[in-house]
Amino acid sequence: xxxxxxxxxxxxxxxxxxxxxxxxxxxxxxxxxxxxxxxxxxxxxxxxxxxxxxxxxxxxxxxxxxxxxxxxxxxxxxxxxxxxxxxxxxxxxxxxxxxxxxxxxxxxxxxxxxxxxxxxxxxxxxxxxxxxxxxxxxxxxxxxxxxxxxxxxxxxxxxxxxxxxxxxxxxxxxxxxxxxxxxxxxxxxxxxxxxxxxxxxxxxxxxxxxxxxxxxxxxxxxxxxxxxxxxxxxxxxxxxxxxxxxxxxxxxxxxxxxxxxxxxxxxxxxxxxxxxxxxxxxxxxxxxxxxxxxxxxxxxxxxxxxxxxxxxxxxxx
Amino acid sequence: xxxxxxxxxxxxxxxxxxxxxxxxxxxxxxxxxxxxxxxxxxxxxxxxxxxxxxxxxxxxxxxxxxxxxxxxxxxxxxxxxxxxxxxxxxxxxxxxxxxxxxxxxxxxxxxxxxxxxxxxxxxxxxxxxxxxxxxxxxxxxxxxxxxxxxxxxxxxxxxxxxxxxxxxxxxxxxxxxxxxxxxxxxxxxxxxxxxxxxxxxxxxxxxxxxxxxxxxxxxxxxxxxxxxxxxxxxxxxxxxxxxxxxxxxxxxxxxxxxxxxxxxxxxxxxxxxxxxxxxxxxxxxxxxxxxxxxxxxxxxxxxxxxxxxxxxxxxxxxxxxxxxxxxxxxxxxxxxxxxxxxxxxxxxxxxxxxxxxxxxxxxxxxxxxxxxxxxxxxxxxxxxxxxxxxxxxxxxxxxxxxxxxxxxxxxxxxxxxxxxxxxxxxxxxxxxxxxxxxxxxxxxxxxxxxxxxxxxxxxxxxxxxxxxxxxxxxxxxxxxxxxxxxxxxxxxxxxxxxxxxxxxxxxxxxxxxxxxxxxx
Numbered sequence: 044x045x046x047x048x049x050x051x052x053x054x055x056x057x058x059x060x061x062x063x064x065x066x067x068x069x070x071x072x073x074x075x076x077x078x079x080x081x082x083x084x085x086x087x088x089x090x091x092x093x094x095x096x097x098x099x100x101x102x103x104x105x106x107x108x109x110x111x112x113x114x115x116x117x118x119x120x121x122x123x124x125x126x127x128x129x130x131x132x133x134x135x136x137x138x139x140x141x142x143x144x145x146x147x148x149x150x151x152x153x154x155x156x157x158x159x160x161x162x163x164x165x166x167x168x169x170x171x172x173x174x175x176x177x178x179x180x181x182x183x184x185x186x187x188x189x190x191x192x193x194x195x196x197x198x199x200x201x202x203x204x205x206x207x208x209x210x211x212x213x214x215x216x217x218x219x220x221x222x223x224x225x226x227x228x229x230x231x232x233x234x235x236x237x238x239x240x241x242x243x244x245x246x247x248x249x250x251x252x253x254x255x256x257x258x259x260x261x262x263x264x265x266x267x268x269x270x271x272x273x274x275x276x277x278x279x280x281x282x283x284x285x286x287x288x289x290x291x292x293x294x295x296x297x298x299x300x301x302x303x304x305x306x307x308x309x310x311x312x313x314x315x316x317x318x319x320x321x322x323x324x325x326x327x328x329x330x331x332x333x334x335x336x337x338x339x340x341x342x343x344x345x346x347x348x349x350x351x352x353x354x355x356x357x358x359x360x
Numbered sequence: 361x362x363x364x365x366x367x368x369x370x371x372x373x374x375x376x377x378x379x380x381x382x383x384x385x386x387x388x389x390x391x392x393x394x395x396x397x398x399x400x401x402x403x404x405x406x407x408x409x410x411x412x413x414x415x416x417x418x419x420x421x422x423x424x425x426x427x428x429x430x431x432x433x434x435x436x437x438x439x440x441x442x443x444x445x446x447x448x449x450x451x452x453x454x455x456x457x458x459x460x461x462x463x464x465x466x467x468x469x470x471x472x473x474x475x476x477x478x479x480x481x482x483x484x485x486x487x488x489x490x491x492x493x494x495x496x497x498x499x500x501x502x503x504x505x506x507x508x509x510x511x512x513x514x515x516x517x518x519x520x521x522x523x524x525x526x527x528x529x530x531x532x533x534x535x536x537x538x539x540x541x542x543x544x545x546x547x548x549x550x551x552x553x554x555x556x557x558x559x560x561x562x563x564x565x566x567x568x569x570x571x572x573x574x575x576x577x578x579x580x581x582x583x584x585x586x587x588x589x590x591x592x593x594x595x596x597x598x599x600x601x602x603x604x605x606x607x608x609x610x611x612x613x614x615x616x617x618x619x620x621x622x623x624x625x626x627x628x629x630x631x632x633x634x635x636x637x638x639x640x641x642x643x644x645x646x647x648x649x650x651x652x653x654x655x656x657x658x659x660x661x662x663x664x665x666x667x668x669x670x671x672x673x674x675x676x677x678x679x680x681x682x683x684x685x686x687x688x689x690x691x692x693x694x695x696x697x698x699x700x701x702x703x704x705x706x707x708x709x710x711x712x713x714x715x716x717x718x719x720x721x722x723x724x725x726x727x728x729x730x731x732x733x734x735x736x737x738x739x740x741x742x743x744x745x746x747x748x749x750x751x752x753x754x755x756x757x758x759x760x761x762x763x764x765x766x767x768x769x770x771x772x773x774x775x776x777x778x779x780x781x782x783x784x785x786x787x788x789x790x791x792x793x794x795x796x797x798x799x800x801x802x803x804x805x806x807x808x809x810x811x812x813x814x815x816x817x818x819x820x821x822x823x824x825x826x827x828x829x830x831x832x833x834x835x836x837x838x839x840x841x842x843x844x845x846x847x848x849x850x851x852x853x854x855x856x857x858x859x860x861x862x863x864x865x866x867x868x869x870x871x872x873x874x875x876x877x878x879x880x
């Protein structure tokens with residue numbers, strides 16, 4: 044157990060380093076974007092005088108390293124600063140939207156992960172059967188369509204008839220079941236997008252193991268096929284499956300801006316796009332950091348879980 | 361032809377299309393007529409879905425730049441002066457105004473109006489609100505309005521504004537949507553405050569998502585602000601907006617894609633309002649740089665564009681042909697009798713020869729950020745121009761950063777204007793030599809001279825003549841191609857009622873739909 048603890052600490056330290064590098068890279072990239080906040084904020088109404096006045100007010104006339112340092116030290120103290128555009132506290136701006144994003148991601152994951160695992164196991168069990176082919180073809184078609192197309196199809200089928208709302212409006216007063224109801228369509232779209240990857244990996248990992256001698260042995264002993272898959276093959280196939288699930292969860296948190304736009308879902312993705320468009324560097328940095336942290340944490344979890352499922356990996360150290 | 365049709369201008373010509381689907385015989389009437397309607401009713405929650413709104417929108421009046429901010433502002437604020445649905449100035453916080461010489465303007469401030477916080481609106485508040493847009497440190501988009509202002513002073517219940525030269529249209533500038541009246545402390549307003557003296561009180565605001573407002577029970581206008589609640593939602597995706605209206609999640613949407621108007625009409629679930637105004641789409645050419653420095657080249661391009669086709673395809677018919685005239689039919693001194701420019705490849709070739717050229721190669725830089733359909737409009741332009749021996753190389757620019765890196769940077773681009781209620785305002789901001797939004801860098805001595813003269817001319821006929829001459833100069837010697845006036849197209853749920861006349865000076869009834877409309 045101690046080995047696991049040490050590994051987690053090592054990974055966390057590496058994660059912090061990664062986040063630092065990411066923040067520098069993002070800062071550098073935003074510096075390369077043409078135009079700055081002052082002219083973006085003023086848009087067509089920008090004149091040299093108003094731009095200069097706004098730049099002075101926002102402190103954009105300071106050199107880039109100075110601005111980066113001021114920001115980074117703030118974050119270390121838990122202060123994300125204020126948005127350059129609205130002068131609102133970034134922590135306030137992010138908290139609701141981060142909550143929304145995580146809610147949608149978990150909702151979609153709660154639908155997609157069991158679905159993918161069950162479909163994957165069943166199609167491995169009955170491989171090359173009609174069920175296997177239909178499940179594969181269905182999942183692959185769903186992943187091949189662009190997200191917005193799936194979203195529009197769902198709206199056409201389920202929203203225009205009035206079964207589900209096409210536009211998500213959340214309010215703090217809403218009950219949990221109401222929230223599940225109004226966010227069903229975006230969650231379903233995302234489920235359709237991510238299921239195929241996880242399902243195919245589950246199927247492939249299990250089929251891969253089915254050719255191993257110890258499975259052959261089990262079969263010769265007369266163990267039932269379902270029991271072989273669940274009891275003997277699945278535990279050994281968990282490592283790759285866990286990794287793919289983690290990757291897809293990270294995607295659900297960071298990559299859903301298209302679905303957010305179609306369903307008018309107030310998540311982080313739209314905020315990120317707006318902030319990039321307006322060159323609100325402070326907000327972009329904060330969101331990028333959250334996204335990077337999501338990836339780092341989920342990968343860390345996946346690593347730990349796959350190590351735990353495979354005692355050989357722990358022994359090696 | 362819509363080109364030369366004298367426009368009655370100020371009457372509402374919103375077409376109530378789709379009415380037949382209602383089966384209500386009374387509604388099958390020629391455009392422009394609507395049945396007598398009942399008195400406005402109080403009540404209901406008015407939900408507006410707008411194709412604008414960013415998470416960066418703020419309360420600062422100097423920074424309002426999109427329709428979301430404008431409608432949200434009109435819901436909670438009043439200005440000194442309102443532009444009525446007929447285009448005339450109406451008293452708002454200023455109950456009257458006058459000037460004897462056009463140089464010193466006296467605005468009498470209405471008494472008994474209170475802010476949402478309960479504080480009375482005073483002369484000091486008005487001065488603080490105006491001064492927010494004035495001075496070196498101001499970041500306001502309308503800072504230039506106050507360049508000629510020498511002093512803003514209090515005199516009892518009056519605000520006295522002294523200009524450095526006479527300007528008969530100064531009150532029009534004071535009707536600008538940026539000039540919201542907000543409470544001041546020590547001569548300054550708090551630009552992060554929601555407090556105003558308008559029809560609705562802000563309950564919550566999430567930038568880029570939604571604003572929720574409730575009726576101001578102490579609103580001083582007894583016949584305005586009919587809804588109990590107003591919810592303004594940002595729905596950027598046009599399909600999502602349309603879906604929200606069709607499924608009854610919102611009551612009003614803006615910016616309808618021309619391609620979907622027919623579908624919406626066929627469904628019969630919404631009223632489409634198409635309001636002709638002064639808004640227009642433009643292609644400015646940098647008049648300082650060859651080949652655009654030669655007026656013959658500019659004229660060649662102006663005859664090489666098929667305006668009617670643009671209106672039909674880019675606007676889906678919801679607009680009118682413009683004769684390179686930034687002054688629209690809703691303006692007082694609109695010059696309707698100017699010689700109309702039609703698509704004429706031979707004439708274009710003629711002007712090319714005059715410029716000493718057989719053919720012309722130019723690059724047109726476009727992005728849909730300039731106006732919806734700008735890329736298609738550019739492609740259409742390139743196609744018709746090719747028939748006149750002009751090769752337009754269409755360069756697609758990214759939407760992101762368009763106003764920084766393309767507009768007023770590249771020599772030939774696409775852009776848009778919201779139109780202005782008054783000629784002087786339009787010309788001063790966009791066409792006078794050295795104006796900060798003169799996006800063609802155009803300069804014409806006679807035009808500049810007329811502009812200053814007309815500003816202080818008191819004889820109405822002389823003034824009209826001057827403005828007509830200016831429009832001719834801009835149309836035939838100017839460096840901006842203006843192919844079309846775009847209508848403001850919006851759609852409402854069937855139970856939304858509007859006054860007989862809908863304002864054409866800005867979108868959504870001059871942003872005032874929240875206080876002028878009601879539910880039947």
